[in-house]
Amino acid sequence: MTIAKLAEAAGVSVPTVSKVLNGRSDVAPATRTRVEELIRRHGYRRRRGPGGGRAATVDLVFHELDSAWAIEVIRGVERVARAEGISVVLSESGTDPGARDGWVDSVLARQSVAVVLVFSDLAAAQRARLAARGIPLVIVDPTGTPPDDTPSIGSANWSGGLAATRHLAELGHTRVAMISGPPDVLCSRARIDGYRAALETAGLRVDPALLRTGDFHVEAGVEAGRRLLALADPPTAVFAGNDLQALGVYEAAREAGVRIPDDLSVVGYDDLPLARWVGPPLTTVRQPLTEMAEEATRLALSLSRGERPANLRLDLATSLVVRQSTAAPGRR
Amino acid sequence: MTIAKLAEAAGVSVPTVSKVLNGRSDVAPATRTRVEELIRRHGYRRRRGPGGGRAATVDLVFHELDSAWAIEVIRGVERVARAEGISVVLSESGTDPGARDGWVDSVLARQSVAVVLVFSDLAAAQRARLAARGIPLVIVDPTGTPPDDTPSIGSANWSGGLAATRHLAELGHTRVAMISGPPDVLCSRARIDGYRAALETAGLRVDPALLRTGDFHVEAGVEAGRRLLALADPPTAVFAGNDLQALGVYEAAREAGVRIPDDLSVVGYDDLPLARWVGPPLTTVRQPLTEMAEEATRLALSLSRGERPANLRLDLATSLVVRQSTAAPGRR
Missing domain, CATH: 1.10.260.40 (lambda repressor-like DNA-binding domains)
Structure with missing residues (x-):
């Protein structure tokens, strides 16, 4: 047409x-x-960009930019786009629906070839406006179940939750707490289910008092850590929702004079570069953020060329990285 | 014209x-x-963007994207640009001059309104190509002395080096080491001079064996830290080139069984969010990266509108943030 x-x-x-x-x-x-x-x-099908190809852009959109997490994703998108001579337009969508409409206007005005949306979602009307111009949308780490026609790249959250908790159970911990991300977010639910599955497989009771939730910032980990350590029968291990929450648990432990890993084992999630360098180095579940971003960008650019990739939804594997923040309990 | x-x-x-x-x-x-x-x-003077203003972009260019540092800068640029309805195009320039030519082509093809260049530089010919189209260039944290006509936003590196070293001298340290960033980079030179000035003011000898250099990554801090701790007369305090190098010194200290701050005081530089959360929390010099990025973006956009700002070169203030990685020496 x-x-x-x-x-x-x-x-x-x-x-x-x-x-x-x-x-x-x-x-x-x-x-x-x-x-x-x-x-x-x-x-x-739109032609590519106004400048003979060299002006082509792909839009990368974050819900918020204030985390060490974001740079891992940015790097992956930038690498794949650059290899194809395409520039990356970065924005923070915020939560204001009006601002998001303005953002869609700007994507259309720039004639971006594709949109990569991170840990966020668009209203159906906004998705439709992109679709009407043939601008493909790919979601990285979807917060909910995207509509059937939206491609997405996630990671094996259930397996990650399982691996983290099984590691703690195998070390001999029986009081294993979990701090989860927001429970309305899909990845949090999957990790909680993995945590439960590992406990049940190990014959351990799932104690609701040991399951806390919070957002993905350090402060949420401090808060949940304090409450867990103040319990009459505190946990000997904590599986945190991400590395930043785990750092918050470190802080709560320091305040309470609880040593890691002697008195308390801690497992994080993501394996941000800082996990290697905190004291003690953090045992964590590696989520391949950069690879997820690369995969999503390749998928988005492929769709923008009118190709029909075989897989529109992929979950990349997660893996446990054991460092020095976990040990057998009862060394005190 | x-x-x-x-x-x-x-x-x-x-x-x-x-x-x-x-x-x-x-x-x-x-x-x-x-x-x-x-x-x-x-x-x-170029008109703004092809899409009635909403397509306008500003280019943000990093030498490399692989540091927690970058996200602080990105956030500042994104915030100011968004407030003016301008999108941010992010790229990594790399070191290959050919790739940089390609990048300039893409800036011209997209008709970007301005370029913000971070901790990097462009060849004179590339600067001239931008200037010829009326695309202003502002450098954040210049690595060298930019040519007279290039606006730049830096920070008070000499004062930062002075404050860090004076803090250690005032605690009673007499063997104060410094790990500097690459010595051909302007900010490193300024911090070294601040370090020397503080030692001399305190009546302390500047021992060349205690001055090490390395790039701005954790590994450089590990390497320099190991060498310093292996000296016959090791330092009791280290002023690191940035927070990542400081984390490397933490690692070297752990390996050597040296406790921080009991046996060794450590000061970082930048005050990245992680500085608060490492163990022990890091005393560091706060460099206002986000504010520097905001200021540079405001300046670039102002120039793109044809305005003549009063100040084309600014250094924002740095300040010492004292946490728990520094203490009086000799507590062992």
């Missing part, structure tokens, strides 16, 4: 179709809706 | 001038040189 044919079918001028495709606001809403509906029905 | 007048003066067509402005390669080199020379002489 060419722009000329779209214009004819919609009964509007070619410049008007072009304005709709480029997300301009000076188009009557009814016209915009009619053109978008036609594009949806007949398809339209 | 309009495109039409430039074309007339150069004796070429309007589309040819347009091609030169947009960095297209299908222009004879002699023609390109002639047009660029005219633009340089007479000036030319």
